[in-house]
Amino acid sequence: MSKVVLITGGSSGIGKAIGEYLSSKGYKVYGTSRNPDRIKEKFNFPIVALDVTKPESIDKAISEIVALEGHIDVLVNNAGIGITGPVEETPTDEIRNAFETNFYGPIHVMKSVLPYMRKQGSGKIINITSIAGYMGLPYRGIYSATKAALEITTEAFRMETRQFGIEMTNIAPGDFATNIVAGRYHAPVLANSPYKDAYGRTLAMMNEHVDAGENPVKMAKAVCKIIETTNPKIHYKVGAPLQKFSIVLKRILPDKMYERMLLNHYKLK
Template identity: 60%
Template sequence: MKKVILVTGGSSGIGKSIAEYLNTAGYQVYGTSRNPENYESIIPLIAMDVQDDSSIALAIKTLLAKESTIDILINNAGVGITGPMEETPMDAVEHAMNTNFYGPLRVIQAVLPVMRNQRSGRIINITSIAGYMGLPYRGIYSASKGALEIATEAYRMECAHLNIHFSNVAPGDFATNIASGRFHAPVIDGSDYAQGYSHTLKLINDHVDEGHDPIEVAHKIKQIIEAKNPGIHYKVGSFMQKFSIVLKKILPEKTYEKMLKKHYGL
């Protein structure tokens, strides 16, 4: 029988690439979206809001009515957010954390009973290379993805004896529509942060426009699914993006900080 895969945020961007690629690879794939009726998709989309427990419960119930099992969960749904730490509204901070961190945890809590009952399952959380460092003017996004990286490590150890495997996949910059849905704290004229923030916004948008094809992430996901003993952390992106994580480990802290500041023109 085909393994059943659930991809949250499967209607666009990286999630859509993952879902469609795994579908063509022979898996039974379902995606989720808050408003599935707004999207054309070659895979079935189930309504789900990762900030709403009842919406998640209904989505899992709907999927189980169709398939009776969930073999693999790919937590991809997320939002972007930029802004100076001081000037980013707290409601925007809470929304980002609710989607990028609490959201995946809610879906995991809903799926784990199914996987525990069947004594098998794989859960892959899509994080970000940004989650390995506190990036200027992207601090909230970095924090939300970094928190998910760490939580996955704990889940992995707690669930290993149940034959449920957890992994993280941290993408770098990819050519998707994430910028269109990203929350941007406004650039405030006269602010002490205006110059640095404006420069950083341009860099971020340039990096997304120049990003690789998200199919690279989908290829990595398939490798993890088919691995006998999948690893904990995977990074997908340009050489320099992945190497930046290595540099953080080996360089003195202040040297690494100066390198980041220079990159962002600060």
């Protein structure tokens, strides 16, 4: 019997790549989108309606999949949004929206799927976080915070749920060539802002990094490997060697030395 995999945010980017790869490996995949009716391209797996900011939408989608398949074996919490800008100039509503999507959303999805996994005595939950969640990055502080919150919560959550035969892990990607920039909230570069020059340069650099990012299939293969691993690790990182090494440096360097390294990288004073 094929394992049933639910991927939130499965209609584009990393989520789509994971869905296509797992489908090719014989998994029964369901992707999600807030508005599947607006999707014009064809997929080799079904896309169901699910908005991670609306618990009733989550419950409805998961109950429908269970009614069709009888079980959900793997949840890949992938849905998320980007957000950039000086913290001082980022609207509070946008900060809340980022947390609703990147943190509260995955928690709601896990809460909804756990009773089914607990009943079947097994299940695997893979939370897609970010290497940015391991450090406070200038002009990406809110995004870093949302992903860091999910990383830490997963550490606790996995200890609480292991008694039920449920395995939970994080996988943190670096920069991948996806359409995240198009859907990301950018605080505007204001003409009279004291952050104008520094933020403008940093924003251009961030966009370049995404455009030059790695193929999302690399993430798909990593997720597949985790699914097929018994007792997976707590944290996985997938990205360019320098991006992964930056986490090691954060751990071993004095705080101010690491901060200086980031300031030099982003050409900030």
